[in-house]
Structure formats: structure tokens, C-alpha cells
Amino acid sequence: MQVAFSFLGEALLKSGKLRYMIDKTTGEVLPTLVNVETGKIFETARAIAxxxxxxxxxxxxxxxxxxxxxxxxxxxxxxxxxxxxxxxxxxxxxxxxxxxxxxxxxxxxxxxxxxxxxxxxxxxxxxxxxxxxxxxxxxxxxxxxxxxxxxxxxxxxxxxxxxxxxxxxxxxxxxxxxxxxxxxxxxxxxxxxxxxxxxxxxxxxxxxxxxxxxxxxxxxxxxxxxxxxxxxxxxxxxxxxxxxxxxxxxxxxxxxxxxxxxxxxxxxxxxxxxxxxxxxxxxxxxxxxxxxxxxxxxxxxxxxxxxxxxxxxxxxxxxxxxxxYDAIEPEVLQIPPEEALYETLRSQTDFRGLRDQLRFMIKPEARQEYEVAIAHLAPTSGYSALVPSNWQDVSDLTVANLYWYFSNLKSA
Structure with missing residues (x-):
């Protein structure tokens, strides 16, 4: 979510006269600006619609x-x-x-x-x-x-x-x-x-x-x-x-x-x-x-x-x-970027890989099951080098593709 403050709020924040409010319980930074000297609330953020x-x-x-x-x-x-x-x-x-x-x-x-x-x-x-x-x-x-x-x-x-x-x-x-x-x-x-x-x-x-x-x-x-x-x-x-x-x-x-x-x-x-x-x-x-x-x-x-x-x-x-606030111009509807992203991904994998990519996005822990399976399947298939040393550097799509690649080898 993109949020913004007024031009004056941004300027005073940069000058050090305002600061972000901190939640007293959690320590979380809140989307609210307060006066550094008085502690009074100056402004709360708005969404960039x-x-x-x-x-x-x-x-x-x-x-x-x-x-x-x-x-x-x-x-x-x-x-x-x-x-x-x-x-x-x-x-x-x-x-x-x-x-x-x-x-x-x-x-x-x-x-x-x-x-x-x-x-x-x-x-x-x-x-x-x-x-x-x-x-x-x-x-x-x-x-x-x-x-x-x-x-x-x-x-x-x-x-x-x-x-x-x-x-x-x-x-x-x-x-x-x-x-x-x-x-x-x-x-x-x-x-x-x-x-x-x-x-x-x-x-x-x-x-x-x-x-x-x-x-x-x-x-x-x-x-x-x-x-x-x-x-x-x-x-x-x-x-x-x-x-x-x-x-x-x-x-x-x-x-x-x-x-x-x-x-x-x-x-x-x-x-x-x-x-x-x-x-x-x-x-x-x-x-x-x-x-x-x-x-x-x-x-x-x-x-x-x-x-x-x-x-x-x-x-x-x-x-x-x-x-x-400054008036926000009505949005001109364009082809959603999600559709363009999907077309790019579709050229890189098949139905199962795409469906898994979507599943990993919603439930990230589901990806761990695939990582474990790849770590087991790759050596038994003679591809130990394809097991990543750092899974964080591997995209969801690559994990899905590797999993189905080795699964297909196993069932062949």
C-alpha cells in the first residue's frame, strides 16, 4: 500500500521538526506524524489512490x-x-x-x-x-x-x-x-x-x-x-x-x-x-x-x-x-500488470508450475515441502549439483519447475 503525507508534512519531516509516531506497545512505526517538540499529532497518511x-x-x-x-x-x-x-x-x-x-x-x-x-x-x-x-x-x-x-x-x-x-x-x-x-x-x-x-x-x-x-x-x-x-x-x-x-x-x-x-x-x-x-x-x-x-x-x-x-x-x-489534499486524478484503466506478469511466467513453465507459483504466494510454507522433496530427489537422480545451497536465492517458479522435473524423472 502506497501512502503519502501532504507537501508540508513531508517537508517538516525532512527538516526534523516532525517524526513518525511509534506504537507504545509494539514499537511499530505508525503512519502518523507528530511534532518533535510538543508531541502533538500533525498529520496522518493518506493512500495514493x-x-x-x-x-x-x-x-x-x-x-x-x-x-x-x-x-x-x-x-x-x-x-x-x-x-x-x-x-x-x-x-x-x-x-x-x-x-x-x-x-x-x-x-x-x-x-x-x-x-x-x-x-x-x-x-x-x-x-x-x-x-x-x-x-x-x-x-x-x-x-x-x-x-x-x-x-x-x-x-x-x-x-x-x-x-x-x-x-x-x-x-x-x-x-x-x-x-x-x-x-x-x-x-x-x-x-x-x-x-x-x-x-x-x-x-x-x-x-x-x-x-x-x-x-x-x-x-x-x-x-x-x-x-x-x-x-x-x-x-x-x-x-x-x-x-x-x-x-x-x-x-x-x-x-x-x-x-x-x-x-x-x-x-x-x-x-x-x-x-x-x-x-x-x-x-x-x-x-x-x-x-x-x-x-x-x-x-x-x-x-x-x-x-x-x-x-x-x-x-x-x-x-x-x-x-x-491535492486532487487525485481519476485512474485511467490500463491492462493490469498482473496479466502481463502472468503471460511472462506462462512462457517459462507449464500448468502445474504456474499453479504452484500461485499456491506458494498464498501459503509460503507450502514451498518448503517442495524444497525438501527436491533435496531428496535430485541426488537419487544424479543431479546433486542442482540442489541449491541457499533456497532464499531461488524463485518460487524455479522451485516448482525443479520439483516437477525430478518428479517426472522418478515416474519415467
């Missing part, structure tokens, strides 16, 4: 301290983030239904891959495409260049998938309305009651998306998108806890979600059985790992930082808003 476009987690989560934590001054900004999540959920579940609609796998996965999904999300945000009951018109997704796929869509299967997902989305939409009503309440008890009801309703929606009976026959790509729908709701629940002035619960939600994302993506990789599916999930999971998880980690850190501040330090938080 222009170079960041996660798949699931809106980068708006990572704000300056005042907007993020002083919720009595930031209700509307938080609700805007909930609206962003609702839009994202509509795009994700539309593509989930399309993936499961029984058409040629290669064509449909290309039509709703990482780049296309980011573009659809931006189109909805800019009002170029409209969601209806949480779904895009299928003809808005499969445009003229996908005519053949559109003609082969199993409309009945798509409609069945849509009905299942619409039921969950309806509960989610009802919950977001409750959050909107809560923000209009002058009575604190009434507001908190609405927010509590919103969490309950979102939990009911989440239970539908998490139900293993929901489209159990879907391939790895479809399962990934279905998981992404559930993650979106869990982020929204964390935001509502934040509005509810329950930072510990919000932090716990975000922590649990990070662990869940790792478990879910690992299960997707494990069930990936074809090159076509891997072509779809590899760039997307890479982006989730390097961007979405970083957003969530930074968000959780912000919440934990505010919990570590004393009452007097809380009062020192600057009353800032995004308007206090």
Missing part, C-alpha cells in the same frame, strides 16, 4: 485519520464507501452468474476477466452502466465483440443463477438502506438500533453467499467470484461496526476477512483443473494478494492505531478532509 485499483476492496477505506476514525464527522464519507461496495457487489455477482451459465469456458472467462471486471466497475461508478436489482444487463457485459458468447448463453441457467443471487442481494440492499436511515437519526439509541439491525440483515445475506449449496458445481473461476461477493459483504459489516463506534469488532472483522481470503483463494487454486481456469484466476488472485489484502491490512492498522491513542491524543487528530 491514483496507482491503486484493487479487485474487491475500495481504496477509499484508507483515509486520513479524521475521516477514518472521528465518525461523528465522517458518516457520509463512510456511507459513500458502502455505496461503492454495493456497486462492486453488483458487478461481481453479474459476472459470477455469467461464468456459471453453461457456455464455452474460454470465451466467457475472457469476457469477464480481471481487466473487464475493473472496467465494468468503473462504468457503473461513472453511471455509464446501470445496475437493476443488483445486476447488469447481460448485453452490457457481453458487448458486440462477444456476440458469439451471447448467442450461446444458456438463458435459463443464467436466470436461475440470477434468482439465487438476487435473493442474497435484496437482503444486502435492505441492510444498506437501514444504514442510510441510521445516519439520519438524531437520537443516538435509534441510530445504533438501525445499525445493529443492518449488521443482522447483512449477516443473513452473507449466509446465502457462503452456503456451499449455492452453485456447488461451479469451476474455480466461478468459485473465486462467488467468494469475492461474500468478502464484499464482510467489508461492509466491518464498516457498519465502525459507524457503530465498535472499533474492536471492526478490527476483528477485518482480521478474520484477511484470513478467510487466504483460505478461500488457496481452495480455489487447489480446485483449478485447467489452463483456461488458471489464465483467469492467476492475475486476479495475484492482484487480490498484493492489493486488496494490503488495503485491508492498512485499514485494520488505522483502527488499531486509534485504539492505542490516549484521550488527549485523540483530541489532537487533525480535522482534515480529502479537500485539504
Amino acid at each position: 491514483g496507482s491503486f485499483n484493487p479487485v474487491v476492496a475500495p481504496v477509499g477505506f484508507v483515509l486520513d485519520g479524521a475521516q477514518m476514525f472521528q465518525t461523528h464527522r465522517g458518516f457520509q464519507k463512510t456511507y459513500q464507501m458502502i455505496e461503492m461496495l454495493q456497486q462492486s457487489l453488483g458487478v461481481l455477482q453479474t459476472t459470477t452468474a455469467i461464468i456459471g451459465a453453461g457456455v464455452a469456458v474460454t470465451g466467457v472467462l475472457t469476457a469477464v476477466n480481471l481487466y473487464q471486471t475493473l472496467q465494468l466497475r468503473e462504468d457503473v461508478k461513472q453511471l455509464r452502466k446501470e445496475l437493476n436489482h443488483g445486476f447488469l444487463d447481460i448485453k452490457q457485459v457481453l458487448t458486440a465483440q462477444h456476440t458469439e458468447i451471447l448467442q450461446r448463453i444458456d438463458q435459463k441457467t443464467f436466470d436461475d443463477r440470477r434468482r439465487e443471487l438476487e435473493r442474497a442481494y435484496a437482503r444486502y440492499a435492505e441492510a444498506t438502506k437501514l444504514v442510510g436511515l441510521a445516519l439520519e437519526c438524531q437520537n443516538v439509541n435509534a441510530r445504533d438500533r438501525h445499525l445493529a439491525n443492518a449488521v443482522q440483515t447483512m449477516s443473513e445475506s452473507l449466509a446465502i453467499y457462503n452456503d456451499p449449496r449455492l452453485m456447488p458445481e461451479m469451476n474455480a473461476a466461478g468459485r473465486l467470484r462467488r467468494f469475492e461477493c461474500a468478502w464484499t459483504i464482510e467489508q461492509t459489516i466491518a464498516l457498519v461496526f465502525q459507524l457503530h463506534n465498535e472499533p474492536i469488532a471492526a478490527s476483528k472483522c477485518i482480521s478474520d476477512l484477511q484470513n478467510k481470503i487466504k483460505r478461500n483463494t488457496l481452495s480455489v487454486v487447489t480446485t483449478c483443473e485447467s489452463q483456461v481456469e488458471l489464465d483467469f484466476i492467476f492475475p486476479e488472485i495475484t492482484r487480490i494478494y498484493h492489493q486488496d489484502l494490503q488495503v485491508l491490512e492498512t485499514w485494520q492498522t488505522q483502527i488499531d492505531v486509534i485504539q492505542a491513542l490516549s484521550p488527549s491524543e485523540l483530541q489532537q487528530l487533525p480535522n482534515l478532509s480529502l479537500e485539504d
Whole structure:
């Protein structure tokens, strides 16, 4: 996650008049600047959104301290983030239904891959495409260049998938309305009651998306998108806890979600059985790992930082808003670098090596099993010199390739 301070904050930091805040418990350097002489908080970092476009987690989560934590001054900004999540959920579940609609796998996965999904999300945000009951018109997704796929869509299967997902989305939409009503309440008890009801309703929606009976026959790509729908709701629940002035619960939600994302993506990789599916999930999971998880980690850190501040330090938080910073130009969507990276890796190994590379990224300890196996297989195959003396200098891809090379020799 790239973060930055204002021009003045950077200048004062370099001059020695400001320093980074240190967590009194852990000794960790925090993304907050304090005055060296007085100890008062001067500024908290903001995310550099222009170079960041996660798949699931809106980068708006990572704000300056005042907007993020002083919720009595930031209700509307938080609700805007909930609206962003609702839009994202509509795009994700539309593509989930399309993936499961029984058409040629290669064509449909290309039509709703990482780049296309980011573009659809931006189109909805800019009002170029409209969601209806949480779904895009299928003809808005499969445009003229996908005519053949559109003609082969199993409309009945798509409609069945849509009905299942619409039921969950309806509960989610009802919950977001409750959050909107809560923000209009002058009575604190009434507001908190609405927010509590919103969490309950979102939990009911989440239970539908998490139900293993929901489209159990879907391939790895479809399962990934279905998981992404559930993650979106869990982020929204964390935001509502934040509005509810329950930072510990919000932090716990975000922590649990990070662990869940790792478990879910690992299960997707494990069930990936074809090159076509891997072509779809590899760039997307890479982006989730390097961007979405970083957003969530930074968000959780912000919440934990505010919990570590004393009452007097809380009062020192600057009353800032995004308007206090230089305007960030909207991002021009380009082909994601994760797709370019994948094409490079694909030329260097086969399906098994690529799948292992993805698995090692999510679960680094899985690589150690391969290292042990190579150290055993190489000498017995007469290639002792190929056993590295320092595994840290060896890339994940090389480890995977060596493992499969020796495994093939052994079975030959």
C-alpha cells in the first residue's frame, strides 16, 4: 500500500521538526506524524489512490485519520464507501452468474476477466452502466465483440443463477438502506438500533453467499467470484461496526476477512483443473494478494492505531478532509500488470508450475515441502549439483519447475 503525507508534512519531516509516531506497545512505526517538540499529532497518511485499483476492496477505506476514525464527522464519507461496495457487489455477482451459465469456458472467462471486471466497475461508478436489482444487463457485459458468447448463453441457467443471487442481494440492499436511515437519526439509541439491525440483515445475506449449496458445481473461476461477493459483504459489516463506534469488532472483522481470503483463494487454486481456469484466476488472485489484502491490512492498522491513542491524543487528530489534499486524478484503466506478469511466467513453465507459483504466494510454507522433496530427489537422480545451497536465492517458479522435473524423472 502506497501512502503519502501532504507537501508540508513531508517537508517538516525532512527538516526534523516532525517524526513518525511509534506504537507504545509494539514499537511499530505508525503512519502518523507528530511534532518533535510538543508531541502533538500533525498529520496522518493518506493512500495514493491514483496507482491503486484493487479487485474487491475500495481504496477509499484508507483515509486520513479524521475521516477514518472521528465518525461523528465522517458518516457520509463512510456511507459513500458502502455505496461503492454495493456497486462492486453488483458487478461481481453479474459476472459470477455469467461464468456459471453453461457456455464455452474460454470465451466467457475472457469476457469477464480481471481487466473487464475493473472496467465494468468503473462504468457503473461513472453511471455509464446501470445496475437493476443488483445486476447488469447481460448485453452490457457481453458487448458486440462477444456476440458469439451471447448467442450461446444458456438463458435459463443464467436466470436461475440470477434468482439465487438476487435473493442474497435484496437482503444486502435492505441492510444498506437501514444504514442510510441510521445516519439520519438524531437520537443516538435509534441510530445504533438501525445499525445493529443492518449488521443482522447483512449477516443473513452473507449466509446465502457462503452456503456451499449455492452453485456447488461451479469451476474455480466461478468459485473465486462467488467468494469475492461474500468478502464484499464482510467489508461492509466491518464498516457498519465502525459507524457503530465498535472499533474492536471492526478490527476483528477485518482480521478474520484477511484470513478467510487466504483460505478461500488457496481452495480455489487447489480446485483449478485447467489452463483456461488458471489464465483467469492467476492475475486476479495475484492482484487480490498484493492489493486488496494490503488495503485491508492498512485499514485494520488505522483502527488499531486509534485504539492505542490516549484521550488527549485523540483530541489532537487533525480535522482534515480529502479537500485539504491535492486532487487525485481519476485512474485511467490500463491492462493490469498482473496479466502481463502472468503471460511472462506462462512462457517459462507449464500448468502445474504456474499453479504452484500461485499456491506458494498464498501459503509460503507450502514451498518448503517442495524444497525438501527436491533435496531428496535430485541426488537419487544424479543431479546433486542442482540442489541449491541457499533456497532464499531461488524463485518460487524455479522451485516448482525443479520439483516437477525430478518428479517426472522418478515416474519415467
